[in-house]
Structures are given as C-alpha cells and as structure tokens.
Amino acid sequence: MFSASACFRFLAGLALALFAASAQAVALPGAFTDALRQAGIPLDHVAVVVQPVDGGAPLLSHNAEAALNPASVMKLVTSFAALDLLGPDFGWTTDVWADGPLADGVLHGNLVIKGHGDPGLTLERMWLLQRDLRARGIRRIEGALVLDPSAFELPEADPGAFDGEPLALYNATPGALVANYNATTLRLKPDGQQVGVAPDIALPGVELVSQLAIDERAPCNGWKEAIEPTAPPDGRPGVVLSGPYPRSCGEQTIALNLFGPAATFDRIFRGLWAEGGGTLTGATVEGGAPDGPPLLQFASEPLTVALTRMNKYSNNLMARNLFLTLGAAAYGPPATPDKGARAVRAALGRHGIPTRKLVLENGSGLSRIERISADALNRVLLAAYRSAWFAEFESALPVAALDGTLKRRFNGSALAGTAHLKTGTLRDVSALAGYVDGADGRRVSFVMLVNHANARRSEPAQRALLEWIEAGGRQAGGGADGIR
Structure with a gap:
C-alpha cells in the first residue's frame, strides 16, 4: 500500500511530467504543427530534435526517446561508424x-x-x-x-522479399564481388510503333523482350515508374518490359537488378x-x-568517395557492403551481418551514444525492422561534428536544393545551400537529419522522424521546421522560445 505522502509525491511527479510534455509540445513551431495537422499526422508519430552543435540544451525535443524506423537516414549511423573505425582514406x-x-x-x-x-x-x-x-x-x-x-x-x-520488386535496383543484394552497383543498363529507343531494347554491354544468352507500347501524346514524365519489368515466362535469364512509353522521351536508359x-x-x-x-x-x-x-x-577509391555516392544518392547496396566491411574490419573475415551490427554498436559506444533502442539489420535503412531514436541520431550528428573527420562526414550529405536526393527540394527557399541533410523514405516512413545553418550563422543538428501511414505527406512540415531554424527560430507559434 502507498502512504498518503507517497501517493502525493507520485501524483505531483506525474503532473509535473505531463506539464513538461505539454510545454514541450507547445514549444513546437505553430507552422510545423499546423502542417502536420493538415497532413493528418498525429504528433505522437513524430520525433524531433534540434540542438546547437557548439553546445547547449536542445532547442526542440519532442518524442526524442521513441525507437522509430529511420529509413535511409540509418546510413548516417553506418557512415559515422565507418569513418570512426576505418578512417577517411580506407580503401578496398x-x-x-x-x-x-x-x-x-x-x-x-x-x-x-x-x-x-x-x-x-x-x-x-x-x-x-x-x-x-x-x-x-x-x-x-x-x-x-x-x-x-x-x-x-x-x-x-530473396531480392524481392522487401516489397515484391526483385528487379528494382534499390533491392540489389550485397556481395564481395559487385560491379556497377549490380545494375544491368538497358537502352530504350522508339522505332516506328515499337520500342527497341538493347543492353549497354553485350549480354549473350540473356533474353530481352520489349512489350512497351508507344504513347504518342503523353509528356515524358514518370516514364520509369510506368514500366513494369518481369522475368521471362520461359525461365531464361532476362527481362520483359511492358507498359506505356511516351514517344517524347526519345532514347532513354533504365537500370535493373536482373542478376x-x-x-x-x-x-x-x-x-x-x-x-x-x-x-x-x-x-x-x-x-x-x-x-x-x-x-x-x-x-x-577512398572511403570518402564511397560515402558521397552512398549518401548523396541513397545507394542501398553501397551501404550494405560497407556495413559488412565494418564487421570484417572489426572481427575478421568473413564478413557477416551480425559482425557488422556489432561493429556499429561498438563505434557508437566509444562515443557514449546509447544503443539500447538501436535495431540493425543491414545498415542501409532498407528494412522494416531497423530502429533508432531521434536522440541517438542527434548524438551521432554531434559526435561527428566534434570529430577530426567532420568535413568528410558533412560533405557526403545532400545539400538542400543543390544536389543528390535534395536537388529538387526546398527550391526557392532560404534553405537552399544552407542545409546538409540525409533523406529517408519508405512506405509509412519519412525522415530527415543533418545540419542546418541559421541566418544568424549558428549551426544546429536536426533530426525529424515520421512513422505513420501519411508519412509521405510530411514534407510541408519538414520545410516549416527547417525554415523556422534558418530564420533563427523567431517565427514560432504557440510559445516557442526560439534560437538565442
């Protein structure tokens, strides 16, 4: 039985915790919470941490301890461990x-x-x-x-186990011998009412069948998504391409994970x-x-080149090979996924980064089970900032509105060129993490994770929060203190 005083202390503590949580939610910028509301994304499905890299308490911290799926933002963790364990000049x-x-x-x-x-x-x-x-x-x-x-x-x-798309290049499996990101490149060229298909490199014994239908009127938008590649019905190695193909596209190439x-x-x-x-x-x-x-x-080429290609364009195969390499470097060959996970955990542990909620499968984020908290990701970013190889770490990230997976995002915004951020997208997951420079010259680490059926609708909320940071945090609604 609780004594009266113990009950009072418990209720007082609970009230204080609820007040703190409420105050924290109120501190989130109004434009950000409004954008989430319009997207139909509840706040308890979102985690955010914003913190100055030069010290001080987080400026914003919401749901920071929740273990969420980060999608390809997990590549930040693999990159951090690689630079820490192997060094920027490492090579295969x-x-x-x-x-x-x-x-x-x-x-x-x-x-x-x-x-x-x-x-x-x-x-x-x-x-x-x-x-x-x-x-x-x-x-x-x-x-x-x-x-x-x-x-x-x-x-x-099974390369199709993740989402039933075994020929998609992002599903390419890792290997000790991998060429050209495991891509088989095919050239497509309209010829009369047909679309010819030819390999970029000769493929003896491989069956290539085009059942693509010429579309005379459609603009050349989204043509790759409209093509359906399938395996030949006779079981021979190769591919059958079907679907519409706009004549306006002219000659194009498509890369597939055929073998x-x-x-x-x-x-x-x-x-x-x-x-x-x-x-x-x-x-x-x-x-x-x-x-x-x-x-x-x-x-x-050196590790820094690999990290740039891996993170700028979110290359899953590169991340998975690097994850395995870490295991072999730390615990000896042959590389295994278990060794890779142990090596990453050890690297984070050396920097005091908590791993209790970390779940690793392949280090690329192409996973339904990988998990990390926004707090742990933020600590990775801060530890990287304090490291001797921060320049290599940051320069490997996409730059807002300029390159990589952010080339077409935040255009026309003050964020252009001021934020280095890793993107992450899966079904029901949208994530963004990295560094943002405010208009006052102050740099902050930024983590935003969304796990919800409407996650793909969270981009306006991401933009609102980043613009609040870039403006110095003084445009908040609902009582946010801002960046000082």
Whole structure:
C-alpha cells in the first residue's frame, strides 16, 4: 500500500511530467504543427530534435526517446561508424591471380578474382582494372574465370522479399564481388510503333523482350515508374518490359537488378573484356583464390568517395557492403551481418551514444525492422561534428536544393545551400537529419522522424521546421522560445 505522502509525491511527479510534455509540445513551431495537422499526422508519430552543435540544451525535443524506423537516414549511423573505425582514406582491393603460365599475351590457365566488398567498382573502374591486367601482359585467357566471393558470408536472400520488386535496383543484394552497383543498363529507343531494347554491354544468352507500347501524346514524365519489368515466362535469364512509353522521351536508359552480384560481375567483366579486344574461352566458376601474392591488387577509391555516392544518392547496396566491411574490419573475415551490427554498436559506444533502442539489420535503412531514436541520431550528428573527420562526414550529405536526393527540394527557399541533410523514405516512413545553418550563422543538428501511414505527406512540415531554424527560430507559434 502507498502512504498518503507517497501517493502525493507520485501524483505531483506525474503532473509535473505531463506539464513538461505539454510545454514541450507547445514549444513546437505553430507552422510545423499546423502542417502536420493538415497532413493528418498525429504528433505522437513524430520525433524531433534540434540542438546547437557548439553546445547547449536542445532547442526542440519532442518524442526524442521513441525507437522509430529511420529509413535511409540509418546510413548516417553506418557512415559515422565507418569513418570512426576505418578512417577517411580506407580503401578496398579487388585481387586478381593468373593461375597458370603467361606467355605472348596468353594466360594458359584460369584468371582468379577475389573481391573484398568494394562498393564503387563502376564500369569505368572495371575498365581500369582490365587495363591494368593488359598492362601486365594478358590479352587472351584460355582457362576459366574463377570468382571468389568468400570474403562475405551471407544467408540466402530473396531480392524481392522487401516489397515484391526483385528487379528494382534499390533491392540489389550485397556481395564481395559487385560491379556497377549490380545494375544491368538497358537502352530504350522508339522505332516506328515499337520500342527497341538493347543492353549497354553485350549480354549473350540473356533474353530481352520489349512489350512497351508507344504513347504518342503523353509528356515524358514518370516514364520509369510506368514500366513494369518481369522475368521471362520461359525461365531464361532476362527481362520483359511492358507498359506505356511516351514517344517524347526519345532514347532513354533504365537500370535493373536482373542478376545476383556474382552473375552481374561475370557479365560485365566478360562484356568489357570483349569490347577491349580480349578473349576468355572458359566458363565462369566459383572457387577459392590460390596461395601466394596476386598478380594485381586493384585499389578502390577512398572511403570518402564511397560515402558521397552512398549518401548523396541513397545507394542501398553501397551501404550494405560497407556495413559488412565494418564487421570484417572489426572481427575478421568473413564478413557477416551480425559482425557488422556489432561493429556499429561498438563505434557508437566509444562515443557514449546509447544503443539500447538501436535495431540493425543491414545498415542501409532498407528494412522494416531497423530502429533508432531521434536522440541517438542527434548524438551521432554531434559526435561527428566534434570529430577530426567532420568535413568528410558533412560533405557526403545532400545539400538542400543543390544536389543528390535534395536537388529538387526546398527550391526557392532560404534553405537552399544552407542545409546538409540525409533523406529517408519508405512506405509509412519519412525522415530527415543533418545540419542546418541559421541566418544568424549558428549551426544546429536536426533530426525529424515520421512513422505513420501519411508519412509521405510530411514534407510541408519538414520545410516549416527547417525554415523556422534558418530564420533563427523567431517565427514560432504557440510559445516557442526560439534560437538565442
């Protein structure tokens, strides 16, 4: 039984907590809460933290401890851990062995390639890798192409499990050997009443079928979303493209996730090798790398370049490969998702960032289960600001109205060029986090997470809150104190 005094203290404490919560809600800018109301998003489905990076208490803090899905804003956490553990100059290698005698430009044996997860092996860099092989005297390969993906140990994964879109590039699965973000690029070109489809790189044995219907009147808006790619009905590797295609679009390209990482790597390597005049007579097989030093260790671009591509354009495959790389760097190969999660948690722990509510699946935010609180995200931003590599961290983020996923947002606003923010969008999730410079020159960290069926309607609220910050916090309604 409670004593009378204990009951009084409990009720007084409860009243104080409710008053504080009420005062906190009142402190939110009126334009922000009005925008949420118009969008049909209740305040208890929103978390916000705004805090000066140079110290002091948060200027706004609402629902900050709630564990919410951050969508691609989770890439901030992976980026922070990567810079902390690996450093800005970290690089991957792709190792190549000539497993047999080499004479007069002919390799009488297998070419063996082992990847370590380089997420930035684009077509251009694959061409440079092959150029380095030719510089070492290889023109003709009379054995097999042996691919060694053993640096990553991954469970079987269905690329369509997330949302039933297995051919969407954002669903590409990670791999120790990944080329061109696992994208197969197809060129579409109207020809009379047909739309021709051709691969950017030759794809022998791959079935490409166009059932696209020419639309004579439609403007070239949203044409990619109108195309429906499906697997061929005969089970052969390839794709069938159907749907309307505006003639006004002319020639366009579309990138799809048609194959697993190793299969895509194989097709791109062979296609580029043939384009360069080389020959490769054997089959492609999976196998282990031989003992001894490789003929070539092809170095990636530095981590900072990977982070810029990953965050500016929200590349999920790059984030997933980086997440796995962290696990291997911290706990030894082979990389696994569990090691990656442990490495990220350890990095946050070293900076006193709470991880009790952190849920990690792949580090990219392409997940229904990943969770983090706005408070923890804000602490990541503040810890990054205090670090020696803050310039690299911030410069990798999209800039409002200028580039990346923010290029077409906040145009015509004073926010243009003043905010570095990572975006995040999933069904029922909209998130934004990063740094904002106010008109008075003061910089703040910013986190806003929305988990609600109407989350996609939260952009006006995001804009209202950011404009309040940019203006110095003096345009608040409902009693907000503003930024001082």
